[in-house]
Amino acid sequence: MAKELDCRKMECPAPVLETKKSLENEALSQIRVLVDNDAAVENVSRFLTYAGFEVGVESDGTMSVVEGTRDQAAAIKLAAGSAGRSGSGIESSAKESPAKIMVMAASSKFGVGDDDLGAKLMINFIKTLKEMGTDLWRLVFVNHGVTFATVDSAVLDELHELEASGVTILVCGTCLTHLDLMEKKAIGQTTNMLDIVTAMQLADKVINL
Known part of the structure; x- marks a missing residue:
């Protein structure tokens, strides 16, 4: 399954949060994220790499496309386990109750x-x-x-x-x-x-x- 997100005109951390939301809701094997600033390129690329994607970036100097691809079976497995992750991709430890x-x-x-x-x-x-x-x-x-x-x-x-x-x-x-x-x-x-x-x-x- 593939998806494209238009995150242009969004300031950090919005592009990463939108990407994270898409990966949590769908078992994506391919995703293209359109951004228009260097910080978003770096942050989205790093997040997708952690999520198991092969990442490539194309840029025309104004807009950049961060594209991630991964095996469909891995996509399904990682999506199923996404509930155990928090933040930008740090595995949560098991707790009997959340910290205050x-x-x-x-x-x-x-x-x-x-x-x-x-x-x-x-x-x-x-x-x-x-x-x-x-x-x-x-x-x-x-x-x-x-x-x-x-x-x-x-x-x-x-x-x-x-x-x-x-x-x-x-x-x-x-x-x-x-x-x-x-x-x-x-x-x-x-x-x-x-x-x-x-x-x-x-x-x-x-x-x-």
Whole structure:
């Protein structure tokens, strides 16, 4: 079975996530992924290689086609086992219950340096959080991170998806008030520092951004 995905005009990690979704839903022996940036070429190629494909890339300088082919029998076998994989292709270990991981976003930017780059990286990070699966337990927004929980958020759809999957989203009320954003809050539970500290105590791991 073959399939073609048009992932042009998509920023990382969207092309890889679309490719991953297709492989999980269908036993594909051939896939062509159309992309228009070098990062997507590299990321999709690496993912397809891990998934057992022979990978080739054709480019005209503007658009690239990442093509993967594999044996049909291997495609069926790997598709059947895809439920045991997470993220970009790391095998999940067996667990009696998922870990409780809390992610706390205290900024609208990821890292320090170029602010525009930091903002893009933070958006991409939040869009990729669903790949943590059931291990993601709490997502907490404080300081300028609360802007992601407002009506103007670039990741509002992704946050609704996380919440629907069972992730609890907490949004600092003090921060919303200070930034005059309380009326613009569009998702999550308005919370306080006691709730946040308690969640940190209950979590198996806390990731601070």
